[in-house]
Amino acid sequence: MPADPRLDRLANATLLVPFESYDAPTWVLDGLAGGMAGVCLFHNNIADTEQVARLNAQLGEAAEAPLISLDEEGGDVTRIGQRRGSGYPGNAALGAVDDADLTRAVHRSLGAQLRRLGFTMDLAPSADVNTEAENPGIGTRSFGADAALVSRHTAAAVSGLQEGGVAACAKHFPGHGATRQDSHLELPVVGADRELLFERELKPFQAAIEAGVRSILTAHIRLPELGLSGPATLAPSVVSGLLRTELGFDGAIVTDAIEMEGVSARIGIPEAAVQALIAGCDLLCLGRFVYADGVAAVRRAITEAVAEGRLSAERLEEAAWRTSQLRAWTADRPTAEVAEHIGLDSARRAVRVEGELGSLRDPVVVEIDAPPGIAVGEVPWGLSPWFPGTRRLDAAAADAAEVLEAARSRDLVVVVRDAHRYPDTREFVDELCRLRPELVVVEMGLPAWRPRCRAHISTYGAARVNGQSAAELLGAPAGASVG
Incomplete structure (x- = not known):
């Protein structure tokens, strides 16, 4: 036809x-x-x-x-x-x-x-x-x-x-x-x-x-x-x-x-x-x-x-x-102004802290890897732009003793993303908290699970501005930009 x-x-x-x-x-x-x-x-x-x-x-x-x-x-x-x-x-x-x-x-x-x-x-x-x-x-x-x-x-x-x-x-x-x-x-x-x-x-x-x-x-x-x-x-x-x-x-x-x-x-x-x-x-x-x-x-x-x-x-x-x-x-829609700082300002308003954060001593930052959702794709997340020595670990293969040794004389910050969805992540973080209860956990997904630790920070997302809002609380300079 x-x-x-x-x-x-x-x-x-x-x-x-x-x-x-x-x-x-x-x-x-x-x-x-x-x-x-x-x-x-x-x-x-x-x-x-x-x-x-x-x-x-x-x-x-x-x-x-x-x-x-x-x-x-x-x-x-x-x-x-x-x-x-x-x-x-x-x-x-x-x-x-x-x-x-x-x-x-x-x-x-x-x-x-x-x-x-x-x-x-x-x-x-x-x-x-x-x-x-x-x-x-x-x-x-x-x-x-x-x-x-x-x-x-x-x-x-x-x-x-x-x-x-x-x-x-x-x-x-x-x-x-x-x-x-x-x-x-x-x-x-x-x-x-x-x-x-x-x-x-x-x-x-x-x-x-x-x-x-x-x-x-x-x-x-x-x-x-x-x-x-x-x-x-x-x-x-x-x-x-x-x-x-x-x-x-x-x-x-x-x-x-x-x-x-x-x-x-x-x-x-x-x-x-x-x-x-x-x-x-x-x-x-x-x-x-x-x-x-x-x-x-x-x-x-x-x-x-x-x-x-x-x-x-x-x-x-x-x-x-x-x-x-x-x-x-x-077609030909009128446009508004781009508000340059509104993203970071609103991310700062969203971040929540449970527990006593206090001031941290040159923190060691460790991130627990989480697979990206298909809709999300491979987009950078975490705190490494503000803490250059940050390590990304696989919870199933990570060694808690090795992590604690690396942070022996410094504060320890553990970053997770949707920990409630990953048993290996929860088990590993629980072990770290048991051995070192004064550590700080940063949750960059949904804060549906909270471990026993000194302080728990919830960012409600893993956007760059969410990461920066958490990093500032941990001692990174306010307003620091991503390279």
């Missing part, structure tokens, strides 16, 4: 694609000229601010108001801060401060910075209520475990980002905070019934809608209490029913990455894309590694589904229209 140029263009209008390099390849520029909605940038597309600003300018010239997006949450999930760590604290730190005006100001500055770099859409904030401490995918990306707190800060973050000049995208609908699995690898389960869902998970999304959020991103989660055997992203009852009809959201509905195992493992990426459109999604975020051939396969699957009558032309036209409305909103 010959290609239908009109259908191809409509299909293109639903695609948010990745690409493989620091420069825009021809297939991306041609795709944008052919109606493709936009791109999503990842670590592999960003070398530094100058390079990404040039890249985004090139992308912006390829079509009228393409969506140039990224996952920039601040805190642990950062793309523009990939080499040094983010200059903004993440949601958990802002939730710990619990000042909605501050959250709005932080996100206004972040949005303004992104807009200056040429971005028009930010796949943030996370509106998930993190009620499960063992959650491997959310954690410090959430403002907290209380629905009311998460709601007011989600609304503030949405307002701030959009005042900064970029379209916000609240995620992961209908809520990823009560899971114990990572949807990058499998299909997580949320065991909430309809009543609990409305009381807990959906409140932040309602707040985001009331704040005028331009887009909402779906979660690849299963809700058995609602009768779902597959992911919410592919469920008309969730996307068209719950979000569009019951909550009254009239903006663009975006999928989480279609290449994630939680949505496409059993049916493949092209079929998952088709089913997401049928369910009511408007914009398909294809993921990190779906390049030219994969994009062509998705486009072909969409047009074939229309030809077969599985996907109505009206539904595809509606998705393309909603995406065009989002693009039009991003």
